[in-house]
Amino acid sequence: MADLLELDDICAGYGRIEALSGVSLRVPEGGIVALLGANGAGKTTTLNVVSGIVAPTRGEVRLAGRSLRGLGSDAIVAAGISQVPEGREIFRDMSVHENLVIGAHARRDKAGIARDIEVMTGYFPILAKRFRQMAGTMSGGEQQMLLIARALMARPKLLLLDEPSLGLSPLLVQQIFDIIVRLHRDEKLTLLIVEQNAAVALAVSDYAYILENGEVVAKGPSAVLAADDSLRAAYLGA
Ligand SMILES: Nc1ncnc2c1ncn2[C@@H]1O[C@H](COP(=O)(O)OP(=O)(O)OP(=O)(O)O)[C@@H](O)[C@H]1O
Ligand SMILES: [Mg+2]
Numbered sequence: 001m002a003d004l005l006e007l008d009d010i011c012a013g014y015g016r017i018e019a020l021s022g023v024s025l026r027v028p029e030g031g032i033v034a035l036l037g038a039n040g041a042g043k044t045t046t047l048n049v050v051s052g053i054v055a056p057t058r059g060e061v062r063l064a065g066r067s068l069r070g071l072g073s074d075a076i077v078a079a080g081i082s083q084v085p086e087g088r089e090i091f092r093d094m095s096v097h098e099n100l101v102i103g104a105h106a107r108r109d110k111a112g113i114a115r116d117i118e119v120m121t122g123y124f125p126i127l128a129k130r131f132r133q134m135a136g137t138m139s140g141g142e143q144q145m146l147l148i149a150r151a152l153m154a155r156p157k158l159l160l161l162d163e164p165s166l167g168l169s170p171l172l173v174q175q176i177f178d179i180i181v182r183l184h185r186d187e188k189l190t191l192l193i194v195e196q197n198a199a200v201a202l203a204v205s206d207y208a209y210i211l212e213n214g215e216v217v218a219k220g221p222s223a224v225l226a227a228d229d230s231l232r233a234a235y236l237g238a
Contacts, residue, residue: 002064004029004158004190005050005081010059012049019045021214022059027158029064032184032191034201034222036236037211043194044086046211047160050192051083052076063158078106082156086163086194088143090150092136096127099135099146103153113153120149123179141172148176152183158190159183165197173197177204198236202226210235 005027012020019042027033035043048054050061052073061068063079071079082103091099100120104113121128124145130138135146144164151159164180165173181204183189195201202208202222210218210225218231225231 001028001030003027003062004031004064005192006060006062006065007046007050008060008062010046010049010056010061012045012054012056014054019214020049020056023211023214023216024059025209025216025219027190027192028207029157029190030188031207032181032193032205034198034205034208035192035194035211036196036198036201036208038196038235038237041211042214043211044162045214047083047162047192047194050076050160051081074106077154077156080157081160082151082154082158083160084147084151084162084164086166088140088147090135090143090146092134094135095132096130096135096138096146097132099150100127100153103150104155106154112155116153116155120152123183124149141168141176144168144172144176145179148180152187152189156189158192161191161193163194163196165195165200173200180204198232199226 003026007023007025010020010023023046035046037043045054049056052071068076100117107113126142127146127149164176177200184191193201202225205222208222208225209216212235
């Protein structure tokens with residue numbers, strides 16, 4: 001399958017701190033790729049380079065063969081990439097409905113937006129129940145679902161998920177990943193998922209990369225990495 005996303009030799013950092021030192025990775029169209037690694041490995045920075053929040057100092061990001069160099073965050077969303085940020089940055093004083101509408105701010109097709117709100121509340125029924133509730137009063141799991149639904153309101157080809165399982169109970173993590181798998185299958189969504197929960201991420205992904213200190217130290221089909229005990233012990237704390 002053709003690669004939807006390509007990162008070639010990406011270096012990036014914050015001032016004099018180098019967070020990524022030559023990261024290359026591929027996400028095939030229609031695939032689910034996991035990006036794993038310990039705290040500080042550079043996972044969020046990698047996603048932020050793709051979404052245009054952090055400018056790389058070297059290397060290139062391509063979407064469907066087209067370089068994203070010089071594009072700002074809005075242009076990258078318009079090109080088809082949405083990010084679900086780490087740490088639940090919802091609009092707390094706005095309702096669930098208003099948060100979903102904001103996710104579609106770059107779109108002009110009113111009827112399509114209304115239809116997609118229906119689609120999203122179909123995938124995440126709890127959001128229908130909480131439709132007029134202030135987002136800040138919802139539980140952590142509900143907020144995570146809202147964040148994913150909000151990112152999808154932009155109708156991305158590629159969804160970047162940053163630690164969707166963070167701070168959630170195993171049951172909720174399973175629920176959220178079940179929905180992610182359905183979205184992938186039914187909406188033909190391509191996914192790049194950052195996780196510290198390696199077991200869950202390897203179970204749903206086709207292929208995975210492991211980052212350490214800003215470098216890819218291992219990569220391979222997820223089933224192969226999941227079966228490699230020494231790798232899991234060395235990098236994945238399991
Ligand atoms: N805004 C920032 N300013 C300075 N340094 C930063 C900033 N954000 C990240 N870093 C540094 O860059 C490196 C990579 O951080 P990054 O957030 O990408 O890691 P991560 O793999 O997402 O970690 P975590 O699992 O804790 O979310 C770390 O050394 C971190 O301290
Ligand atoms: Mg992170």
